[in-house]
Amino acid sequence: MARVDWSQFISLITSESSVAALRLSLITASISTVACLVLGVPMAIVLVRTRFAGQSVLRSLVLLPMVLPPVVGGIALLYTFGRRGLLGEHLEVLGIQIAFSTAAVVLAQTFVSLPFLVVSLEGTLRTAGQRYDIVAATLGAKPTTVLRRVTLPLVLPGLASGAILAFARALGEFGATITFAGSLQGVTRTLPLEIYLQREVDPDAAVALSLVLVVVAVLVIGLVRGSRGQM
Numbered sequence: 001m002a003r004v005d006w007s008q009f010i011s012l013i014t015s016e017s018s019v020a021a022l023r024l025s026l027i028t029a030s031i032s033t034v035a036c037l038v039l040g041v042p043m044a045i046v047l048v049r050t051r052f053a054g055q056s057v058l059r060s061l062v063l064l065p066m067v068l069p070p071v072v073g074g075i076a077l078l079y080t081f082g083r084r085g086l087l088g089e090h091l092e093v094l095g096i097q098i099a100f101s102t103a104a105v106v107l108a109q110t111f112v113s114l115p116f117l118v119v120s121l122e123g124t125l126r127t128a129g130q131r132y133d134i135v136a137a138t139l140g141a142k143p144t145t146v147l148r149r150v151t152l153p154l155v156l157p158g159l160a161s162g163a164i165l166a167f168a169r170a171l172g173e174f175g176a177t178i179t180f181a182g183s184l185q186g187v188t189r190t191l192p193l194e195i196y197l198q199r200e201v202d203p204d205a206a207v208a209l210s211l212v213l214v215v216v217a218v219l220v221i222g223l224v225r226g227s228r229g230q231m
Contacts, residue, residue, distance in 0.1 A: 012208040012209070015205065017194060018194060018198075018209060020185055020189070021193065021194035022191050022212070024191075025171055028170070028190065029167050030167070032109035032110040032113055033113070035114075036110055036113050036114045036116075036117045036166040036170075037117065037159075040114055040118045040162070041117075043062065044117075044118045044122045044125060065112045066119075070112055070176040070177075071179050073179075074108060074179025077107060077179075078099060082099040085099075100180075100181055100182045100184070101187065102181075102188060104188065107180070108176040108177045110170070113165075113166040113167075113169040116162060116165040117159075118162070120158055120161055120165060121159055123158065124155040124157070125151075127158075132154060136149070161223075168217065168220040172217075177192070183197065191209060191213065192213070194209060
């Protein structure tokens with residue numbers, strides 16, 4: 001088992017490939033978190049506040065990435081957005097190529113992270129109830145005003161914890177990313193992929209980078225607990 005030479009720790013985590021992987025991970029995880037917010041907030045509200053045919057099917061599809069092996073998710077994305085995929089071949093005609101690009105990293109991270117935000121926000125919405133929304137609507141507030149001025153402020157702690165969880169899941173994503181996006185330095189090689197590759201060529205670097213992810217995970221747990229403590 002490799003032991004980290006602490007005197008070389010800084011140099012191990014600040015090598016060119018490590019810094020590039022960390023930078024790419026932070027950028028793509030941040031973008032995917034924003035995408036999760038854009039998609040997940042209305043999705044959670046619809047699942048909690050409305051009733052419609054096929055709702056259970058939609059909820060199952062939302063939760064599917066939580067139980068699906070990430071590699072399987074990556075294959076599904078590849079056969080959907082790849083050059084010969086269901087949508088990918090049509091996008092290719094338009095000059096848009098998603099697979100094995102930075103966009104593919106974001107898409108893979110969003111795919112696996114979205115359920116964490118939806119589940120967290122859905123639970124918070126159920127706890128908050130609709131009494132304040134109903135009062136605001138009765139007083140003449142428009143639906144968008146109720147959402148912006150009443151609903152979202154009430155569920156802000158749950159929304160924050162969901163976003164933090166989504167960011168952490170995106171930052172640690174490996175299986176779907178390597179299957180759908182590959183591993184090209186500076187383009188698709190995120191920190192988990194860099195750790196996997198360094199494990200074979202430089203175990204010390206792999207351990208050092210793994211410790212970085214462990215520290216990030218501990219910080220995320222602390223942030224989530226703190227945000228839930230404010231609820």
